[in-house]
Amino acid sequence: MKTPDILIVGAGPVGMALALALKDSAHRVTLVDARERGAARRDPRVLALSHGTRLTLERLGVWSHLPATPIRHIHVSQQGGFGRTQVDEGDYGVDGLGHVVRAGDLASALDDAIAAAGIALIDGCEAHPDESLAGRVRLVREGATELLDCPLVACAEGGMRADDPAIRVRDYHQHAVICMATPAAPHGHTAYERFTPGGPVALLPCGTDFAVVHTATPARAEALLALDDAAYLAALQTAFGHRLALVAASGRARFPLQLRMRRDPVGERLVWLGNAAQTLHPVAGQGFNLALRDVWALAGRLRDAADPGDAAVLAGYLRERRVDRAGTAGFTDTLVRVFSNDLPPLRAARGLGLLALDLAPPLRHFLAKRMMFGARAWP
Ligand SMILES: Cc1cc2nc3c(=O)[nH]c(=O)nc-3n(C[C@H](O)[C@H](O)[C@H](O)COP(=O)(O)OP(=O)(O)OC[C@H]3O[C@@H](n4cnc5c(N)ncnc54)[C@H](O)[C@@H]3O)c2cc1C
Incomplete structure (x- = not known):
């Protein structure tokens, strides 16, 4: 394989979005995926996409090809307790607080756009960064192994080993x-x-x-x-x-x-994205939304960089994304832990919380904006 400037490992929605976001840059980008091309089109998940994600998918040129159902109201309640709250799109002047799409349709729209842009995608090819040398990747395809030395390897392989010491896990x-x-x-x-x-x-x-x-x-x-x-x-x-x-x-x-969090999603000539950087509980529908904000920020830094793997470029990306990444993961984690139990005092506190949200528009707006745009969306 011809050595690319940026090798993207994993042609799931996150890897494909990064490749598309870089399509007009001077860098040569190649995607590799262990599965056969099109496998992601069969993903049975359904994703709630934030308003911010819609804007990014529009910029990537895939939104108009995506069957999407708008969410105009969000209703939150708890079983066996009082308190509920409702958020309406009319309060935010947007066409949809978010949109619901099938993950398979999203993968299809991205894959079609990758093909139309002529971005190289090699399927049936496993890639493993070699920890002994920065930028080195071991590719395994049809039983043959090849070594590549790339300026930057972007890992979007959709998972992390739980026993990896670089990962924080909460089951x-x-x-x-x-x-x-x-x-x-x-x-x-x-x-x-x-x-x-x-x-x-x-x-x-x-x-x-x-x-x-x-x-x-x-x-x-x-x-x-x-x-x-x-x-x-x-x-x-x-x-x-x-x-x-x-x-x-x-x-x-x-x-x-x-919850799986890679403590440091940037290494030497390496960056981890999507589920390979953080895997969140789906309670607040934030996994892909957060990943796409990461992708967009990274692409912005890589586009004009002479060396895409330069440590200063990656450090700048890490600084830019720290608050949103930690905030979104922390918010999701808190929501799961506070709401997933049946202790009577907590049930009452949750009820009060939901009631407070309903009665206090600024608090509700804070939450709604966070859901629409991410942790740095306030005010
Ligand atoms: C039930 C559920 C509901 C969810 N709902 C939402 C939601 O409403 N909103 C939201 O924003 N997010 C949601 N998410 C999260 C969202 O699904 C993920 O954030 C997203 O799918 C992650 O995409 P990815 O590209 O990182 O990984 P993947 O889709 O897993 O893609 C990884 C790709 O890498 C390839 N690969 C793996 N290893 C290698 C290797 N060694 N070499 C080469 N290729 C490799 C795989 O074949 C695969 O194609 C939900 C998740 C779940 C489980």
Whole structure:
């Protein structure tokens, strides 16, 4: 392979977004992915994208190709306790507080744009940075191994080893069961987040259905997956409550949930992005949104850099992204830990918190803006 200036490991949505963000730069960019091309198009997840993410995807030229359902209202409540709050798009002068897309559609739109831009993508190729020499990568393809020495390696391989000492791990002992559910009445573009002792249950408007993220203990998730569709529908309705009626549920899949934070997402001629830099609980729908803010900031620094792996360039990127990264991960982590238990004093405090949010517009606006634009969005 011809040595690129920037080698991107992983052609998931994050790696592809970085490649597209660099398409007009002078740097030669190559993407490599261990799977066959197009595998990401089958990702069953559904993503809530913030308003800021929409603006970035517009700049990348993929938004207009993406089937997206706007979220016009967000309703937050807790099972077995008082207090609820609602956020409406009218308060923020935006067309949608966020949008819901299928991760597979997002991958398709990005992959098509990569092909149209003529960016090199090598599939069926595993890449492993070699820790003994900065910028060196070992590529394994069809049984053959090749070494490359690149000015910059951007790792967007979608995961981290839990036993890596460079990683901080918090196991939530929760799994997300995802599926699609059909409401009895039109959803009115409302997204629901309901906190239950077993974990949050989110219903996101997706087309005319809801995309469900149903969090539960690992044992409960196992039991939920074993049910037939009708029995699962009843279990989902019980967990969500009777604020709205659901008439069908299908296509279940499961994801174990942990917080994994790479302490330092920048190394010598190395940068980690997306789930390879931080893997968050999906409670606030922040994983991809945060990753795209990282991608955009990094691309901004790399575009005009003579040497994209220069330590000063990477240090500048790290400084720029520190607050948002720590803030978004901390916010998500706090939300999971405060809301996922059934201790009566905490239940009452949560109720008061939700009530306070409802009665205090500045506090609600603070949260809403954070959800739309990230931790540095205030005021
Ligand atoms: C249930 C659930 C719901 C979620 N909801 C939301 C949401 O509402 N909003 C939101 O913003 N985020 C959400 N997320 C998070 C979001 O899904 C992730 O942030 C995003 O998918 C991460 O993309 P990625 O490109 O980093 O990783 P991936 O999509 O995992 O892509 C990694 C790619 O790297 C390749 N690869 C791996 N190892 C190698 C190697 N050694 N060499 C070459 N290639 C390799 C893989 O084949 C893969 O194609 C959710 C997550 C879950 C689990």
